Amino acid sequence: MNLPTLRQLEYLVALAETGHFGETARQCGVSQPALSKQVREVEGLLGLTLFERARPRVIVTPAGEDIVARARRVLAGARELVSAADAWSGARRGTLRLGVIPTIAPYGLPGLLAKLRELYPEVSYAIHELQTDVLLDQLRAGAVDLGLLAHPFDAAGLAGPDLVVEPFVLVAPKGHPLATRGALEPEEITGASLILMQDGHCLRDQAIEVCALAGPPPPTSVAAASVSTLVRMVESGLGATLLPASALPVEVRNNQGLVVRGFAKPPPGRTLTLQWRASSPHAQWFADIADVLRSHYLELNPTIPRVSGPKPRIIKAS
Structure with a gap:
């Protein structure tokens, strides 16, 4: 049985997200004709129409919705395969994708990345500012590695400590x-x-x-x-x-x-927490990052100005 390649699955996911062949081709670094050919090849391989070629947008068919969701899971598994190899070798390298909700990002992140770069100099960081529901979807799909957010939320399939x-x-x-x-x-x-x-x-x-x-x-x-x-x-x-x-x-x-x-x-x-997929092979490393985050947040206390009444103080989650 012939199988779609990982690259072809990436094309399907990207096209579903952008809704445009031109934009998808630009993001994926291929020509639009080449992209279209690859998508049609997958459709032929599966015997399904995954995208309705409407203009000016591409519409994902019901079958396409299911296949794209499965493609996301396959890609997440492939990324975790590589991550597992890194974890076994003890490597701390590559790009760490951190999703952060907008009410945390401008206040908790300044100064944090400098600390992480000092601890893990071979790691680069990609910050994604996302609302909670989108962050959780991308975390479960493998589009981000870590999520910094606040309770409450559906934690199914996730792990991580309150900070x-x-x-x-x-x-x-x-x-x-x-x-x-x-x-x-x-x-x-x-x-x-x-x-x-x-x-x-x-x-x-x-x-x-x-x-x-x-x-x-x-x-x-x-x-x-x-x-x-x-x-x-x-x-x-x-x-x-x-x-x-x-x-x-x-x-x-x-x-x-x-x-x-x-x-x-x-x-x-509100209780802030750092979450990752429960299946991630980097749980120990992510737990170390959580410790850095917790200490970083507690160090913000001296910067909080005095207010009328009791001065607010960030405390360690129990």
Whole structure:
């Protein structure tokens, strides 16, 4: 029986992701006619039409959806075969692909890569900023090796330790009903209308959970695509929001007309974790990287500015 090559499977996956022969050819470094020939060869080999040649996009057929999903798993297995060989040889080289959710990346990554490069000088790093659901899909498919994200999520097929618990703080414009001084009691935000992230961001779900603990979830009519946008909305007087403490050194500065309040103890927060595929042969190496990440996050504490009420502090996850 003739089998598709790994390279042909890569073409199928790339074409399904881009939806364009031209873009796929550019990404894969081949000519468009050569790509088209390879795709048709696989279709002929399998006796299936995997792609509907519509214009201007290519549409994946139902059969194609199944075959592409299987191709992703085959490619992930092939990558793990190479990774297993590296693991047996003790090698720490190649490219490590780290997926990070957007509410972590700008605040937890600066300085981290320098530490990892010092420890593993023969390793290069590719950072993928992805929302939680996309990150999990790519992690399971082998498109990324590690995922730095926050609970809760579906951990089926994954492994990895919890790193730290990061507290939330409330940020409000001066003159806002919540812009008072002192520790913030959870019941103060009962029914308050907060500005939150757009759907799909775990920070939105975590903020709604905090509000639910205080009382009925607040009505929200304004949503932001990033933490920076969220803070700018608050700064313009549109309302208050909840932020992870690590964002404060970057997003909140003096003379912005903002009041930042820490929660009364114990503060609500989010648990950050590093995850990898349970089948990965690099579990010990990834666990070492998790230790570096945990220490890095704990070292951020001195950079967190003082707030009204208890100063937020990142702590080791139990």
